[in-house]
Amino acid sequence: MGPSQETKGDVEDGAGGPPDGVLARRVQEGDREAFELLARRYLRPVHAVAASFLRERADVEDAAQETFLRALESIRTFDARRPFAPWLYQIARNVARNRLKWQSRHRAASVTAVEESVADQGSSPASGVERAELRRLLAVAIDDLPEQRRTAFRLADVEGYTPTEVARLMGLTAGAVRAHLYHARRRLRARLAPLLTENDEEDPRKTR
Amino acid sequence: MTTRDDLPDPLPRKWLPESPVPPEEDAEYWEGRLRTLMAEATPALAAHRTVPRRSISWLDALGARWRMATAGAFALAASAVVALVLSGEHAGAPDPRAVVLGAVVGEGEPAALWEGAGVAADPTLAILALENAAQRTGGER
Structure with missing residues (x-):
């Protein structure tokens, strides 16, 4: 499942390997090769899901690793007639969310605190905020999105997956993913609007 | 939407x-x-x-x-x-003789013996049994 591939249903990778359900059934019997194929297929998407909750690469890697090992532990509870990707996504989401809860006590400033610090500088936000600060503020604003919306936004707009790919991974319809993207983009623009100059917004990417 | x-x-x-x-x-x-x-x-x-x-x-x-x-x-x-x-x-089969006599007394004629539960259904024996029963009945009186 690459960022540029369009995939449908319970499918195979770009090279056209066996469907997920077939591989999952083989993994249930302890087939190492089947597990490796599934892991290769979903390694980056699982990292991307973890990255929608966690910021540090080491945390993302640990969460992704734990996700696959937990999936392997409970693979016999998986009904191979159902789509594999959303099942794996739920495990990744739970693992990452638990890690985030553990880290939440040490979390950095909230959006409000950042905005207050900008106001304290005595200049208009538009002129006072450096690009790095803008990006930091946007990262915090993204974190404040509702979970499913944030995940859809990060997978599509940060990680580069198509809405169809995001839908397949999250077990949603493509329309639902587009709705999440619609609201996320609008909300983030609204949050950042007071901090932007006309020159800040340039070269927007094409809508997918 | x-x-x-x-x-x-x-x-x-x-x-x-x-x-x-x-x-x-x-x-x-x-x-x-x-x-x-x-x-x-x-x-x-x-x-x-x-x-x-x-x-x-x-x-x-x-x-x-x-x-x-x-x-x-x-x-x-x-x-x-x-x-x-x-x-x-343990209960055992009914005594054939009791069946014969019962049938004769009940039906009043030897042919009824044929209806008995598999007893030796011989008309001669039935008549003898009937006479015997009559004698015993008369003797009791």
């Missing part, structure tokens, strides 16, 4: 946070991640190979219970049949 047409433009890339996830093209990184994962997964995979797969179908579970219940019911029925047969043996 939103449609493909009214989806707002993505935010400029330069605004967005850097992803901690390397791009797909970084093959060396992803191969390394895969090797690490496979090493960690080896014990669990071995366990799946050695432990036979448990049936998780509710239908199978129900079938197993049904097999047990059916076997129990058959055992109970067989016990009941054996008990009935044994009690029948």
Whole structure:
């Protein structure tokens, strides 16, 4: 499942390997090769899901690793007639969310605190905020999105997956993913609007 | 509702946070991640190979219970049949003579002996039995 591939249903990778359900059934019997194929297929998407909750690469890697090992532990509870990707996504989401809860006590400033610090500088936000600060503020604003919306936004707009790919991974319809993207983009623009100059917004990417 | 047409433009890339996830093209990184994962997964995979797969179908579970219940019911029925047969043996068959006499007295004529439960249905014997019964009845009087 690459960022540029369009995939449908319970499918195979770009090279056209066996469907997920077939591989999952083989993994249930302890087939190492089947597990490796599934892991290769979903390694980056699982990292991307973890990255929608966690910021540090080491945390993302640990969460992704734990996700696959937990999936392997409970693979016999998986009904191979159902789509594999959303099942794996739920495990990744739970693992990452638990890690985030553990880290939440040490979390950095909230959006409000950042905005207050900008106001304290005595200049208009538009002129006072450096690009790095803008990006930091946007990262915090993204974190404040509702979970499913944030995940859809990060997978599509940060990680580069198509809405169809995001839908397949999250077990949603493509329309639902587009709705999440619609609201996320609008909300983030609204949050950042007071901090932007006309020159800040340039070269927007094409809508997918 | 939103449609493909009214989806707002993505935010400029330069605004967005850097992803901690390397791009797909970084093959060396992803191969390394895969090797690490496979090493960690080896014990669990071995366990799946050695432990036979448990049936998780509710239908199978129900079938197993049904097999047990059916076997129990058959055992109970067989016990009941054996008990009935044994009690029948102890009760014994009715005395043929009692049947003959009962039939003669009840029906009042020897032909009724033919209807008796498999007694030696000989008309001569029946007449003798009738006479014998009459004598005994008369004697008692």
